[in-house]
Amino acid sequence: MVGSMNSGMVERFFAGFDQQAGFEHGVRRLHATQMLATVFDPSSTNIFAPKGTPAQSILGLSVLVLGICAGIFLVVAGLLLYTIIRYRSRPGDENHEPAQIYGSNQVELSWTVIPILIIVALFLASARVIFVTQKIPKPATALDVVVIGHQFWWEYRYPKLGIVTANELHVPVSEPTHPTPTYLTMSSADTDHSFWVPRLAGKTDLIPNKVNTMWIDPEQAGLYLGQCAQYCGVQHAKMLIRVYADTPEQFSAWVAAQQHVALQVPSAAAGREVFLHNACVNCHTVSGTEAKGIFGPDLSHVASRATIASGSVPNTPENLRAFINNPSDIKPGVLMPAMHLNDRDLDAVTQYLSTLR
Amino acid sequence: MATHTPRRHGGVFDVLQEWITTVDHKKIGLMYIGYALIFLVVAGAEALLMRVQLAVPNNHFVSPQTFNRLFTMHGTTMVFFVGMPILFGFGNYLIPLMIGARDMAFPRLNAFSFWISAFGGFLLYFSYLAGSGLYGAGTAPDVGWFAYAPLTSRVFSPGHSTDYWTLSVLLSGVGSIGTALNIVATALTMRCRGMKLSRMPLLVWLYVVTSCIAFIAVSPLTAAQIMLVIDRYLGGHFFDTQAGGSAVLWMHFFWIFGHPEVYILVLPAFAFANEIIPVFSRKAIFGYPAMVAATVAIGFISMGVWAHHMFTVGLGPEANAFFTFSTMVIAVPTGIKIFNWLATMWGGSIRFATPMIFSIGFLFQFLIAGLTGVMLAASPFDWQLGNSYFVVAHFHYVLVGAILFMIFAAFYFWYPKITGRMMSETLGKWHFWLFVIGFHMTFDFMHVPGLLGMPRRIYTYEADRGWGGWNMIVSIGAIFQTAATLIFVYNLIRSYYKGEEAGPDPWDAWTLEWSTSSPPPSYNFAEIPTVHSRRPLWDLKHPDDPDTNYE
């Protein structure tokens, strides 16, 4: 971190640059972006279809870099093609050697200087995005979420709202007129992970003993997908991310529901007993009960989530039952052991968890 | 040369003993190459298995555990037991011949370096038997080739698989430093009369720079592996995050090695291009001093770019900006090289023999690899693309599209020197075209899933992400590459027995190795030559217009 005065100057410098660049490239960027977005349309994790400021500004830079690189490619590959056609060996060439040229300082100087100029331009454009993304002051309206990576699931804590949840992150939509970005403070409980939702922002690693931050501001309500992008162990592949961007009303309703103590439905009392008298409580928390384990996801509102096993399968009673019976069937390498419950207990505990809305 | 004309009474054991105890640089070079080719096939098979698994979403061809071992072994093998040995093998074989020497500076150190590296490779694969200790069934390491802490700690990696990984890499590092030392000492102290440094073939120059990078880059890896061994065996805490250790420190140490390593591997490929492109363009290399200077510049800059592997680690905007700049700067000397090769071909009389078409493939693909490298250097772009299949495609473009293509070119170019027989041009063209098709199917299309958000090192993926079709094309390309490689291996074997007699100088080339017989006698040169320019054989062939007049 540089001193505050210094960083202030940097921001002003790049802010000015931003406006200029945006003005000049605005129209062209729009076209290129739309084209790229359409080509890869079917993907829900397409980096060319951004729905948030960080992903948007990265895309702006990407299109510039891609354009310059495509230009260089056309020139150099064209030269190569021309050379091999124009200067191919022809019949009769075997008898004499072509003129020997050992070098030319002027020519070599030109292909040293021109790349330097291109690189300086690319560097300035990159630096602008680096600083506008990583050095922006946090607005007072921002939501704070602590993200903790685990093998192989995500823990989300909302310190100011008193909510703890897992695998499905709910954040408010951020209107341009009333920005409510979400600031993620990230670390890891075990190995390295990386949080990557391509349509919202670039990735940021979660590293034990280190705290990283990033921010997202979805501009449109809906579900944004992603997954862990740093190899973290056996089940790295099924450490999926689901970010729900809620409208303000949806978000308040969700917050209110999550802030309730876990429901105690009388009809599920049997399952609750099974849950509380088995090893479940060593790793899982259900608020309002003795279950206060912290190694696995908080289950206080597990039934409110659309998926289980970190996004691996839909949260249906069948999947839930199969997962409790032998988690490795659904997610090989998962750290939760098979619970060896009899069918009756299995049904009961499945029913109990399904009531935890 | 006993290899090719076995002694009359020489049994298998005599031949074996001769090769095992040899200190001849040519035999050691060939053993390096042979050993690398075996591992190339093994690691290639691992890649094929991974491509089968990834061809369709939610595949169950291999388990996640197996898949994780496959990519760990594939990466480790390809870098340490294919790339390094094959390049050191060619260096060993060619450098004394090109500088008019009879052997390397330290022949016994040379044999030691080879055998200790070979033992490292053996140890890595022995883990399949012994990885979980005597009580378990044994498994290979599964920590990824850059083995980020704390995944390598005893807590997350019990058993011995990671120990096999770290020890084999440590041994390979010792062998690499030994060979690098030998190469520098040979080039600086064993040159024939008249071969000033300014007349040394570019291949030798590039190997010297590669070796100097190896001293500064491979040693940190060795140091980091020693620390990991201390952590795992003595209970140290270097990378133990529970005791205040830092996972990021391992990343720094690894990439201080890991990025220059790319240049250690690619400079020998450039070295081959520097020798092959002029011969088949029938022109002297364009801008010899600039080529040397660019190589040295790459060597220096490569030491200051490592953290571009860590743009997502949270280094802060200032560090990200610095490493963005330093990484982009390295494109300048690299660009000089590409333009100088183009200028060498410009105005020439280009002969499209197999070594040359592979070199042209190299130029084209290296251009693309360099440009995707520039994209990844723009750190915000890297926040999206880092650790995605775009990165995998990018570095395979370098390793396969550039380095492997030049290794193939080198095989076709120097095979006649090594064996005395030409490789088949027809099979060579088949090899080239099939490989080019397979390469572009696999690695062009591999960029796309990365752009669509597919991270690397996942054993399977969701069907709804739109990655399936692209991955299928990528996997099909692998089949073409396999077929092409089989043709290459067949060509190697067939030509050894049935190839056309090559004679000492089949390509009408200009450096000293072509002045002796093919294969060269064990003493290389009956009389140590004296040179007066960079192209001694040009001077001999064109006494009316020798290079001496222009240098």
Added chain:
Amino acid sequence: MSTAVAVSHSTEDDWKQPSRGMVGMACLIAAESAIFIIFVIAYIFYTGKSLTGPTPREVLDLPIFSTVCLLSSSITVHFAVHQLRAGKIGQCSAWLAGTVLLGGIFIGSTAKEWYELIYHHGLTIRTNLFGTTFYSLVGLHASHVIAGLIMLSLALIFSLQGKVNAHHAERLEVLSVYWHFVDAVWVVVFTVVYVLGR
């Protein structure tokens, strides 16, 4: 690195290249330096980051005497080479013996230091980050001293047996360069571990 720019004579008649041994040793030193730099960086990076005691200030004493011994041994080995070049084998043996003795004192005092740290202060390589980095760095250096002492002792034995003559001066000089390097590393280790890190 000792590059061979010295060879650029205009005629091919006067052909001289650098010594193989010296170039080899220069390369080895370059590689070894890189290893030491990584260990020194780790030491500095973890200074003051241990979660538990003991701390360097509590347990480390300045090893002034052994440092003086080790640094003096650089001078004695230099004289050994000098005498060998002049053909004075007896003198060379005496200086070599002095070098081995001084190096031995250094290793002995390191052993004593470690014994006290382990048995009186309870600091082992497992105790904390300080223990891990301290024993690794100092131990890495000590292992280089031991390797040097073995080679110097061999040279001493050969010279006492009368098997060494002035032709071997270059080889002994290569060994002495290694020894100077080991001493120079100690200056860095001393500064980092006992002065700055304490």
